[in-house]
Amino acid sequence: MPTTSPEIGQSIAAAGVKTNYHDQGRGFPVILIHGSGPGVSAWANWRQTIPLLAQSRRVLALDMAGFGYSEPQADGAYSLERWVEQAVGFMDALGVEQADFVGNSFGGAISLALAIRHPQRVRRLVLMGAAGLEFELTPALDAVWGYTPSVENMKTIMSTFAYDDSLLTDDLARLRYEAGMRPGVQEAYAAMFPAPRQRWISALASPEADVARLPHETLVVHGRDDRVVPVSNSQRLASLIPRSQFHQYGQCGHWTQIEHAARFARLVNDFLAEADAAA
Numbered sequence: 001m002p003t004t005s006p007e008i009g010q011s012i013a014a015a016g017v018k019t020n021y022h023d024q025g026r027g028f029p030v031i032l033i034h035g036s037g038p039g040v041s042a043w044a045n046w047r048q049t050i051p052l053l054a055q056s057r058r059v060l061a062l063d064m065a066g067f068g069y070s071e072p073q074a075d076g077a078y079s080l081e082r083w084v085e086q087a088v089g090f091m092d093a094l095g096v097e098q099a100d101f102v103g104n105s106f107g108g109a110i111s112l113a114l115a116i117r118h119p120q121r122v123r124r125l126v127l128m129g130a131a132g133l134e135f136e137l138t139p140a141l142d143a144v145w146g147y148t149p150s151v152e153n154m155k156t157i158m159s160t161f162a163y164d165d166s167l168l169t170d171d172l173a174r175l176r177y178e179a180g181m182r183p184g185v186q187e188a189y190a191a192m193f194p195a196p197r198q199r200w201i202s203a204l205a206s207p208e209a210d211v212a213r214l215p216h217e218t219l220v221v222h223g224r225d226d227r228v229v230p231v232s233n234s235q236r237l238a239s240l241i242p243r244s245q246f247h248q249y250g251q252c253g254h255w256t257q258i259e260h261a262a263r264f265a266r267l268v269n270d271f272l273a274e275a276d277a278a279a
Contacts, residue, residue: 006043006047007020007041007042007044007068007069008020008069009021009022009042009043010022010023012090012093012094013089013093014062014086014087014089014090014092014093015082015085015086015088015089015090016089017065017070017071017073017086017089018070018071019062019063019065019070019086019090020062020063020069020070021042021060021061021063021090022042022043022046022050022059022060022061022062023058023059023060024050024051024054024058024059025053025054025055025056025057025058025059026057027056027058027276028057028058028099028100028123028272028275028276028279029057029058029059029060029099030053030057030059030099030100030101030102030272031060031061031062031087031090031091031099031100031101031102032045032046032049032050032059032060032061032062032102032103032104032107033061033062033064033087033101033102033103033104033106033107033108033110033111034046034061034063034064034067034068034104034106034107035104035105035106035107035129035254036067036105036106036107036144036192037144037157037158037161037176038144038147038157038176038180038186038189039154039175039176039177039178039179039180040067040176040179041063041067041068041069041179042061042062042063042068043061043068044176044179045061045107045257046061046104046257048257048258048261049102049257049261049264049265049268052261052262052265052266052269053265053268053269055269056273056276057100057269057272057276060090060094060096060099062086062087062090064083064086064087064107064110065078065082065083065086066078066188066189066191066192067188067189068179072184072185072187072188073188076187076188076191077191078188078191078192079203080109080110080113080203080204083110084110084113084114084117084118087110087114088114088118088121097121098120098121098122098123099121099122099123100122100123100124100125100272100275101114101115101122101124101126102126102128102268103125103126103127103128103130104128104129104130104257105128105129105130105131105228105229105254106131106204107130108127108128108130108131108132109130109131109132109204109205111125111126111127112127112130112132112206112211112237113132113204113206115214115216116206116210116213116214119214119215119216122216123275124216124217124218124219124271124272124275125214125216125217125218125219126218126219126220126221126268126271127219127220127221127234127237128221128222128256128264129221129222129223129226129228129229129234129254129256130220130222130229130233130234130237131204131229131233132204132206132211132233132237133205133208133211133233133236133237133240134201134202134205135201135229135232135233136198136230137197137198137201138227138228138229138230139227140160140227140228140254141197141201141228141229142197143156143157143160144157144160144228145192145193145197145200146195146197147189149177149180149181149186150177151170151173151174151177154173154174154177154180155170155173158172158173158176160227160228160253160254161228161253161254162253162254162255162258162259163223163225163252163253163259164251164253164259167255167258167259211237211240211241212240212241212242214241214243215242216241216243217243217244217271217274217275218237218238218241218243218244218245219245219267219268219271220234220238220241220244220245220246220247221234221246221247221249221256221264221267222234222235222246222247222248222249222256223248223249223252223253223254223255223256223259224248224249224250224251224252225250225251225252225253226252226253226254227254228254229254245271247267249263249264
């Protein structure tokens, strides 16, 4: 992929990880953490969300270690703890004391764990199609984490993400395939979630007792037709988190931020604006 790719933003060292990130807008910061699909990056995940939120706040979207254009872990070892450390190190490197967090799927698990471990660093929390609790591995998630590289396999994987098949173009599948084929990227991805994969759901899960003690105002969002992470996971999150609200989109799969881009951004912005007004 050429170095002019829009996926490449700025670079900073975050807890020892050379981290690629995007920084747009002004105001109270919101940090966006992407999911764990093959070929994913912050830009691929949030390209429609970033400009909409950046109209009223500072938007920071980073590639987690081993994804996108951030460097992989030198020892090939990945864990929830290390990704949380990277996110906190990212805040420290930019001098951001506190931020709102929006986490998608795998990114929801990271955001949730960060809020539990570092509650003072989080103002409000948005969990979208989030992991972060124990649930039974779905066939779709097993296929996503078990992806082997080909354009055809990428298109099959992407079909599990969206409710609306019109989003799944050959060009998009090829772009995601090519992104995942850059040197070291597929090797890093294969090292993260090897079979048997139920254990990686457990590894990303936070204890329910800790979730139930979260003090943060939290917006939980899920697509009703999600085949990757079951909507029941978000229903449980919302029932556990004391200061939470739950929003479900019909005719929507795992890609809420893409399939309902404008509605999702408006919902998130309104939720975060309540805290802006109270500040």
